[in-house]
Amino acid sequence: xxxxxxxxxxYPNGTQGLKNVNVKINEGEFVVIVGLSGAGKSTxxxxxxxMVTPTHGELLVDDENILKYKGNDLRKxxxxxxxxxxxYNLVKRSTVMKNVISGRLGHTGxxxxxxxxxxxxxxALAYESLKRVNIEEKLYSRADQLSGGQQQRVSIxxxxxxxxxxxxxxxxxxxxxxxxxHQVMKYLKKINREDxxxxxxxxxxxxxxxxxxxxxxGMRSGEIVFDGPASEVNEKTFExxxxxxxxxxxxxxxxxxNEQTP
Amino acid sequence: MNEITVPPKPQKSPTxxxxxxxIGIGLLALYVWAFATIEIPWGRIFSERxxxxxxxxxxxxxxxxxxxxxxxxxxxxxxxxxxxxxxxMAAILAVPFGFFAASNINRNPFLNTMGKWILNADxxxxxxxxxxxxxxxxxPGAFAGVLAIAIHSVGMLGKLYSEVIESIDxxxxxxxxxxxxxxxxxxxxxxxxxxxxxFLSYAIYRFEIDVRASSILGIIGAGGIGTLLVISSxxxxxxxVGMILLVIIIFVSIIDYISTAxxxxxx
Numbered sequence: 001x002x003x004x005x006x007x008x009x010x011y012p013n014g015t016q017g018l019k020n021v022n023v024k025i026n027e028g029e030f031v032v033i034v035g036l037s038g039a040g041k042s043t044x045x046x047x048x049x050x051m052v053t054p055t056h057g058e059l060l061v062d063d064e065n066i067l068k069y070k071g072n073d074l075r076k077x078x079x080x081x082x083x084x085x086x087x088y089n090l091v092k093r094s095t096v097m098k099n100v101i102s103g104r105l106g107h108t109g110x111x112x113x114x115x116x117x118x119x120x121x122x123x124a125l126a127y128e129s130l131k132r133v134n135i136e137e138k139l140y141s142r143a144d145q146l147s148g149g150q151q152q153r154v155s156i157x158x159x160x161x162x163x164x165x166x167x168x169x170x171x172x173x174x175x176x177x178x179x180x181x182h183q184v185m186k187y188l189k190k191i192n193r194e195d196x197x198x199x200x201x202x203x204x205x206x207x208x209x210x211x212x213x214x215x216x217x218g219m220r221s222g223e224i225v226f227d228g229p230a231s232e233v234n235e236k237t238f239e240x241x242x243x244x245x246x247x248x249x250x251x252x253x254x255x256x257x258n259e260q261t262p
Numbered sequence: 263m264n265e266i267t268v269p270p271k272p273q274k275s276p277t278x279x280x281x282x283x284x285i286g287i288g289l290l291a292l293y294v295w296a297f298a299t300i301e302i303p304w305g306r307i308f309s310e311r312x313x314x315x316x317x318x319x320x321x322x323x324x325x326x327x328x329x330x331x332x333x334x335x336x337x338x339x340x341x342x343x344x345x346x347x348x349x350x351m352a353a354i355l356a357v358p359f360g361f362f363a364a365s366n367i368n369r370n371p372f373l374n375t376m377g378k379w380i381l382n383a384d385x386x387x388x389x390x391x392x393x394x395x396x397x398x399x400x401x402p403g404a405f406a407g408v409l410a411i412a413i414h415s416v417g418m419l420g421k422l423y424s425e426v427i428e429s430i431d432x433x434x435x436x437x438x439x440x441x442x443x444x445x446x447x448x449x450x451x452x453x454x455x456x457x458x459x460x461f462l463s464y465a466i467y468r469f470e471i472d473v474r475a476s477s478i479l480g481i482i483g484a485g486g487i488g489t490l491l492v493i494s495s496x497x498x499x500x501x502x503v504g505m506i507l508l509v510i511i512i513f514v515s516i517i518d519y520i521s522t523a524x525x526x527x528x529x
Contacts, residue, residue, distance in 0.1 A: 049440055079442035089437035094455045102451045106442025114450050155437075162441050 001027055002048060002166065002198065007057035009043055009222075017043035018054060018223035026166075028196040030189060032203050032213035032230075036242055039224040041202040046167045048200070049081040050074055077108030082164035084188075087169040088151040090143035096135070096154050098206075099143050100126045103161035122161075129160035133187050149180035156187055160195075167191070169201040173208070178254020181205075185212045203250035206238045284528070287433045320499035331464055334490060338509050341486035343471045344404050344479070345472035348411025353465035360423025360461075369451075378424070384417030389475045393484040404485030411472050411479075426460040427453070428498060463525045470521045477510050 009017040017040050030075055033041045046052045049057055050066060053254040057249070058065050066077055082103070083129070090099045104122045105113055130136040133153040138146060141153065152172060159167055169188060173181035185201075189212050192199040203209050209216055216233050218226030218241030226233075226241050235246055242250070305386035306312070361367050363377035389410050430453060438452040480488025487506060494502035 051440060075442045075444060077442075078440055083440040085433065085435070085437060087433055088435045089431075091434050091452060091455050092431075093459065094451075098451075098455075103441055104436065105444075105447045105451060108447075110444060112444045113447050119341070158441070240354070252357065 001060070001062065003060040003126065004047075005058040005060065006053050007047065009052065009056075009229045010231060016145065017052070018047065020057070021222075021224055023217065023224060023227060024163075025198060025200065027198055028192070029198055030192045030212065030214045031198075031200045031217060032209040032215075033200065033217050034206065034238070035219035036204065038221075040218040041219055042170055043131060043222070044219065045163045045170050045202055047170055048166065049078050050081055061071055065114060072243045075106060079162060080164055081088050081168060082159035082162045084152070084155050084159055084167065084169040086174045088148070088152060088155045090151055090158075095140050095142055095143060096130070096138050096146070097140060099124065099154055100130060100161050103129075103158040106233045112170060125163075126157070126161045129157040130154070133157050134162060134182075134190070139180045144236065148176050152176065152180075152184050153187060156184070156191070162174040162189060166196060166200070168182075169199070171202050171204075173203070173205075173252070176179075178252050181208065181252055184255065187195055188212070206235065206248060207245065207251045207253065209233075221231040268274050271433050280361045301398070323504040325501055325507035326499040326508050327499070328501050328505065331509070334487065334505050337480075337487040337490045338477075338513055340404055341476050341480075341488075342473060342513070344407040344484075344486050345411060345469060345476040348408045348476065349465060349469040350452055351408070351412035351413055352415030352419050352468065353461070354421050355412065356419035359416060359420035360427055363420060363424035364427035366430070366432060378421075380461045381420040381424070384413065385421070387414060387417075389414045389479065389480065393479045394482055397483050402483035402485075406485055407479040407484035408477055410484060411476055414475075415468050415472060419464060422464045423457070423461055426457050427463070430456040459528045462527050466521045466525055466528075470517055473517055477514075 004021045005022045007018055007021045011017055019040075033044055043052055046063065047054050048066075050069060054067060057067075059067055061081070062075065069077055091102075101122065104118065104126065108118065110124070122169065127139070128135060128202055129138060133156050135146075135150055135153045135157065136149065138154070143151060143205075146154065158228070170211050170216070173184050174189065176184060182195055185208060188199055191197055201212075203208070210233055213230040215231050216226065216228065216237075218237070220241060220243060226237060238246055290351045353477045359381060361379065363374065363381055365374050368374045368377060375502065393410035394414055400406055400409075417420055433449055434456065438448045476486050476488075478488045478491075480486040480490065481492045483489070487510065491503065491506050494506060
């Protein structure tokens with residue numbers, strides 16, 4: 001369980017990233033955070049694995065305040081909380097396998113990982129993860145030979161290899177075309193359901209948010225302005241969250257041309 | 263048909279025109295001053311003697327003494343070894359310096375600037391000067407040349423390495439941090455794969471330069487083919503000098519060719 005208690009974050013340049021956020025996210029939920037760019041979505045997500053450090057309040061992950069974590073504790077937290085990025089952030093010159101096994105780094109001793117002496121189970125787990133996102137045939141390809149959608153699937157496999165209890169996804173489909181976006185979201189939903197991994201995704205496409213989320217949290221200028229089940233949400237809700245009428249850019253579309261996914 | 267006209271060029275401001283004319287006059291004055299003060303002995307350059315000397319020297323240079331070839335080749339090999347050992351040492355030594363001088367790794371502005379200055383300072387020492395110091399310090403021979411090459415090359419390689427490191431994708435590093443990797447693991451998994459090919463490419467390029475540099479180090483007794491060059495030219499054995507030049511040209515060209523071919527495939 002993740003609990004924000006009156007959490008605020010002010011960046012050194014004075015920008016307020018989060019403003020008195022109070023929210024509770026339960027285990028196994030699929031939460032989509034929506035809001036315009038600059039609304040604090042990224043800050044919200046990155047607080048949970050302490051890629052940014054909130055300046056005020058408490059943030060509990062499994063009943064422990066993570067704000068005072070340092071060094072070892074911080075790394076342990078990050079092994080538990082996996083992350084997926086907009087630009088995949090794979091090592092382009094390394095093979096898919098090496099990228100996926102790097103999800104194991106937090107669980108592996110330094111010397112062992114440098115010498116590439118992974119346990120058999122770890123290698124098997126990495127391969128299994130690739131299979132779950134249907135990209136196991138690219139095992140020995142270099143990451144830069146893959147398309148954007150394939151790279152994002154590899155990064156999902158990397159997160160799976162980490163065996164996290166929470167997955168954070170920061171705009172995971174912003175660089176992809178509509179069909180591929182749906183594919184990636186479906187894989188995220190699938191691992192959320194199968195492994196009961198709490199999944200928190202940043203999106204700004206309202207149709208995707210409504211389709212995949214269990215629960216939608218709307219943000220504007222660092223504050224939570226909406227929080228409720230996806231079934232209660234309609235376009236009007238989004239207009240309130242965004243503070244302006246819905247535009248064409250807010251909709252991803254392309255759902256119907258997508259047939260190859262689970 | 264519609265006539266399409268390009269919009270007129272923006273007018274240059276008068277101050278700019280005056281500035282450009284000023285720069286032009288300044289440069290011209292500099293040239294006039296430079297040539298006027300060095301007192302070129304035109305008379306001597308185009309004298310009978312010069313022409314006679316050319317007649318004696320040039321044809322000999324172009325008829326190399328092939329009986330001399332074996333000796334030249336031996337010294338050329340020594341030159342290559344000096345260059346290789348020197349650049350190999352530099353390629354490794356430059357790695358820590360490169361990281362020290364890279365602003366995205368060494369985030370302390372003071373230490374970072376210091377790292378850059380050390381490399382800058384190192385590069386201001388020409389190889390030949392370093393070789394002179396080492397010949398005096400540890401005695402003449404190939405090892406003095408190796409050290410001179412190594413230390414000079416660290417300056418350039420360290421700077422190039424640091425630029426490579428500064429251009430890596432830091433998002434990858436961020437991703438590794440986000441999955442709980444420690445600093446050492448990030449170094450080996452996130453940074454090294456991104457920089458190794460460029461490091462190698464620059465090291466090979468540096469070897470190419472070092473072959474040329476080490477072929478003259480022998481002139482001051484630091485080993486290699488320069489030793490031979492200085493002896494032959496003092497004795498005015500121009501056909502031997504011709505042979506030496508021929509070997510240097512062939513070897514340097516071959517190495518250039520091979521190094522370009524390898525570097526193309528690495529990156």
